Amino acid sequence: xxxxxxxxxxxxxxxxxxxxxxxxxxxxxxxxxxxxxxxxxxxxxxxxxxxxxxxxxxxxxxxxxxxxxxxxxxxxxxxxxxxxxxxxxxxxxxxxxxxxxxxxxxxxxxxxxxxxxxxxxxxxxxxxxxxxxxxxxxxxxxxxxxxxxxxxxxxxxxx
DNA sequence: GCCAACGTTGGC
DNA sequence: GCCAACGTTGGC
Numbered sequence: 668x669x670x671x672x673x674x675x676x677x678x679x680x681x682x683x684x685x686x687x688x689x690x691x692x693x694x695x696x697x698x699x700x701x702x703x704x705x706x707x708x709x710x711x712x713x714x715x716x717x718x719x720x721x722x723x724x725x726x727x728x729x730x731x732x733x734x735x736x737x738x739x740x741x742x743x744x745x746x747x748x749x750x751x752x753x754x755x756x757x758x759x760x761x762x763x764x765x766x767x768x769x770x771x772x773x774x775x776x777x778x779x780x781x782x783x784x785x786x787x788x789x790x791x792x793x794x795x796x797x798x799x800x801x802x803x804x805x806x807x808x809x810x811x812x813x814x815x816x817x818x819x820x821x822x823x824x825x826x
Numbered sequence: 827g828c829c830a831a832c833g834t835t836g837g838c
Numbered sequence: 839g840c841c842a843a844c845g846t847t848g849g850c
Contacts, residue, residue: 726847726849727847729850731848731849802831803848803849804831804832804833804848
């Protein structure tokens with residue numbers, strides 16, 4: 668078995684790829700490709716493990732929000748879109764021998780009963796330390812177990 | 827659409 | 839290796 672379970676928040680623009688799109692994939696599973704930021708890459712390559720929990724966050728919309736939960740089903744491996752010249756995320760510097768960019772596979776577990784908006788996250792005293800609220804641009808970011816349980820409860824309609 | 831934040835690039 | 843210029847992100 669692997670080590671303890673960790674928690675993450677993945678951002679996506681729903682006009683590009685939404686939680687519903689993830690659910691619509693076979694078995695609700697898709698690779699999380701296209702991340703082109705080194706810090707996020709390091710998490711994908713080195714730290715995110717099978718079984719870890721993922722909060723899926725919709726950005727760049729009128730009311731940005733966490734909209735659902737997913738689980739990691741495959742740990743970091745080279746992002747093949749970096750090697751496709753016709754892909755928008757193509758990167759000439761990434762090779763088979765020396766891949767630069769990585770991705771993981773996630774599977775949709777369930778949509779939230781209600782979206783938990785950015786405004787709500789900002790307003791919750793227990794969430795002041797969230798990376799999202801301090802380095803909003805980081806597209807793959809760690810979430811503490813405490814933050815996870817607060818957001819999970821909010822999204823489950825328990826509060 | 828604006829613009830602040832911030833990551834990346836490239837000249838030196 | 840510094841840092842200015844530039845490009846992108848993403849809330850508003």
